[in-house]
Amino acid sequence: MILCPICLHEFAWSEDELYERTPAGHYQRLSLEHASGARREDLLRAAHVRCPAPVADPSLEHHLPYTYVRHGRPLVIGLVGGPETGKTHLLASMIGAIEQGGLRPYGLTADAVDIERHAEYVNTYVHPLMVERTALSRTTHRATAEPADALLVNDGRHTTAVAFFDIAGELLRSSTHEATRFVPAVGGLLFVIDAATRSARMGDESFRAVLDRLPKSGGRLDIPAVIAVTKSDSVRFEAPVDTWLYDEPDRLDQMDVLRESRDVYAFLHRRGAQAWLSPYDKCRKCTLHFVSATGAAPTDGRFPRGVRPRRVLAPLISLLAMTGVLRGYPEVGI
Ligand SMILES: Nc1nc2c(ncn2[C@@H]2O[C@H](COP(=O)(O)OP(=O)(O)O)[C@@H](O)[C@H]2O)c(=O)[nH]1
Ligand SMILES: [Mg+2]
Ligand SMILES: [Zn+2]
Known part of the structure; x- marks a missing residue:
């Protein structure tokens, strides 16, 4: 099967x-x-x-x-976060970075699972954002259980299909909606937080909806998780966000992930955003990251100076390491 x-x-x-x-x-x-x-x-x-x-x-x-x-089972990655947190832009930016060879420094290559579907994803999301410099409209977002994109990730010896699901946060509260069908199959969680939000209400709800539905042992989840604080460009003048965002290495190392996780934790904690930290409390393995999908906020639906993603592959690399798709990259314990 x-x-x-x-x-x-x-x-x-x-x-x-x-x-x-x-x-x-x-x-x-x-x-x-x-x-x-x-x-x-x-x-x-x-x-x-x-x-x-x-x-x-x-x-x-x-x-x-x-x-x-x-080669067996896919790794299903679910993006979780409230509406307008930046999930769709982040995923498009991540796939764009992969297309540009962003996984190569880790010894990984990526191909489409289904050539036509991948091409459609690139044409609908990646190309308009990266090349045409237009912000993605909410109407392009689908509310089905289909993954946004699926890639075959190969490390030279093993191939794993990695499927990404980008689901509107409000749908996650319903356990019967078609769009939440991915939840039981999920193997990695990417929690998305808008760096500029002060209110923890919506994020908290979508996070809880997912965390509550997944099986736990000893009160905790064995599914690896990452927290991506996106739109970090909007808080770029706050230390230490600036150093992380504008000092991006070609290849992340373990110590960086550990130090960055501590900084993101402190950033959220300082803002009284404890509710956002629930994935960290509930999941046995969880790393935290500052990212920016676009590098700047759009003006009238456009990015006139182009889209400059920052650190968008860091959360994915960490998830691939924690799920064993990326081998020889020992885990971080925080
Ligand atoms: N400043 C800034 N704005 C962003 C970034 N990513 C997305 N946005 C904006 O945030 C809004 C919501 O983004 P979207 O990806 O549609 O959110 P979703 O509802 O979670 O999928 C849009 O207006 C985007 O242009 C980012 O990295 N930086
Ligand atoms: Mg969306
Ligand atoms: Zn099928």
Whole structure:
């Protein structure tokens, strides 16, 4: 049985039903009947398996690479935070940074799980933000249980599908809404806090909605979590935010993550934002980060001087390390 990282449908698959992708982007049945040895391996590397989940519309049909199906379960990462905290911009900025090779310093490469869907995500979110310099409108946000994007992350030996879910905070309070279907499958949590907010009310609710729904042992959650304080550009003149934001190394090291976590904790604590720290209290493994998805606030829906993301991959790197996708990067204990 495998878990589809695109729709979270669980299904069994067999080698007799493989597909290949044509240059035009269609999928057709692939026969391995007369292939053996190296030729067979070659065909398998490019083969796909069709996800049998029923879809409302044929364009939603999707295929998973055989390389993924062979390697097991996806890592499902859920972005959690109240409305307008900056989740959608942060994710677009993270995927943009990955597209630009941001995982390479860690020895990781990334490919699309589904080429068409990834391209659609890039065209709808990443490109408008990074290239056209426009702020993403709320109307582009979908309220379904589909992940925003899914990538195959490879460390040279293992491939893991990493699926990102960006769900509107208000929907998380309902345990029956379609959009919250990802919650039980989640393997990593990315809690998003707006650096400029003073009120802890909404964030607290969406955080609690998720934290309450996940199984705990000894009162605590074993799912690794990160807290990303986004829009940190809006508090950039406050020490020590400035040093973290504008002094970004190519490759994070352990001590940096530890020191940054302490600084973010102190920053939130000082603002009386204890409610925001609940993931830190509830999750056994949790690191904290200052990030900026855009580098500045938009003016009339645009970023006239371009979008300059800061430290957007740090929370992801920490999650990949804590979940074991990124090996040889020992965990931080805070
Ligand atoms: N200053 C600043 N504004 C941001 C940043 N990221 C997002 N925003 C703005 O915050 C608002 C909400 O962002 P959005 O990603 O839609 O929030 P979501 O509802 O949590 O998905 C939008 O107006 C964005 O332009 C950032 O890093 N810095
Ligand atoms: Mg959003
Ligand atoms: Zn599926």
